[in-house]
Amino acid sequence: MITLKRFMETQSKQWEACIGNSNNGTLFHRRKFLNYHPKDRFEDHSLMAYKKDKLLSVFPAAVKIENGKRLLVSHPGASMGSFVVPVNLSIADAMELGKILVKYTREQSFDGMRITLSPSLYQSRISNYMDFAFFKQGFTYAKRDITSVLFLENNIEKNLQKFRSSHRRAVRKAQESGVVVRRSEDYAAFYNILVQNLSIRHHVAPTHTLKELLEIKNRFPEDVNLFGAYLNNEMLAGAVNFIINEHVVLAFYISHQEKYQEYRSVNLLFYSIFNWAISKGLKIYDFGTFTVDEEPNMGLGRFKENFGASGVFRDTVELNLT
Incomplete structure (x- = not known):
């Protein structure tokens, strides 16, 4: 028998x-x-699942009031959520987790749930047991985003062969122009580029403040890495990468200075990042989503495809309990 209990900070x-x-x-x-978020930003309602008094699974979540309804949702401060499960999760335990989650949310007077699932490729052993369990409980798709993933080979030359010829030429052009790529701690310089780029292209501000980004870096000094493409010590482009588990690295922020586009620094930037990721034994580079409200940004999708990336689902499912 599996039981659900609300998470406490002491745990x-x-x-x-x-x-x-x-x-x-x-x-x-x-x-x-x-926990890097201020305590008053979200009402945390994370859960822990126990089987025979042994911790089986955890479920990061929060309370969200939406259109007058009280929802249990994947933690809004994270890109993805759902149950974190063991490698050997059985179909029986998955079905029971889905069942007791619905029972718990009803008992706690929630009006519904919304859960953002990690891509299946993030798993050590691919399993769709939890997806199946959710749908058996009546969940439906709330949103289906596409994220671009690149499978990393065991050396950079094999990955270079996946590049479109135009991207390979761009790498050479950047190198010949004197562009160099290196890991950087100059998050302020990168953030300035990011702010300008998002303002010009989308008229929006970054999701995170510079202070928040630095706080995340401080909490995960080995897993959060900024790479910058430089010409004469000026950052032309950069990418903040999160090593999110033992085999996946995610591009969290990518940006460049439009006025230096002729140097093709972004192409060399990713070539260098792939080489670094391969050296660390990582297997997948996730460029992030290129869909907004389920509409693809065709130019962005094509740019990532030119490195050899392809699209996989990053799904959000929901259940109405009223």
Whole structure:
């Protein structure tokens, strides 16, 4: 029998241990990540699932009031959520987790749920047991985004062969122009580029402030890395990458200075990042989503495809309980 209990801060060590020994846990599921947000920003309602008094799974979540309805949702401060489960999760346990989650939310007077699932490729052993369990409980798709993923080979030359010829030429052009790529701690310079780029292209501000980005870096100094493409010591482009588990690295922020586009610094930037990721034994580079409200940004999707990337689902499911 599986039971659900609400998470308490005193259980953080047990929570973190569960993530470390799981099939699908990521940096976004960790309390150290979730807790960088101010305590009054979200009403945390995370859960812990026990089987025979042993911790089986954790479920990061929060309360959200939407259109007068009280919802249990994947933690709004993270890119993804759902149950973090062991590698050997059985179909029976998955079905019971889905069943008791619905029972719990009804008992706690929630009007519904919305859960953002991690891509299946993030798992050590691919399993759709939890997806199946959710749909058996009546969940439906709320949103289906596409994220671009690149499978990393065991050396950079093999990955270079996946590039479109135009992207390979762009890498050479950047190198010949004197552009160099290196890891950087100059988050302020990158953030200035990011702010300008988002303002010009989309008339929006970054999701995170510079202070928040630096706080995340401080909490995960080995897993959060900024790479910059430089010409004469000026940053032309940069990317903040999160190593989210043992085999996946995610591009969290990417930006460049439009006025230096002729140098093709972004192409060399990613070539260098792939080489670094391969050296660390990582297997997948996730460029992030290129869909907004389920509409693809065709130019952005094509740009990522030219590195050899393809699209996989990042799904959000929901259940109405009223």
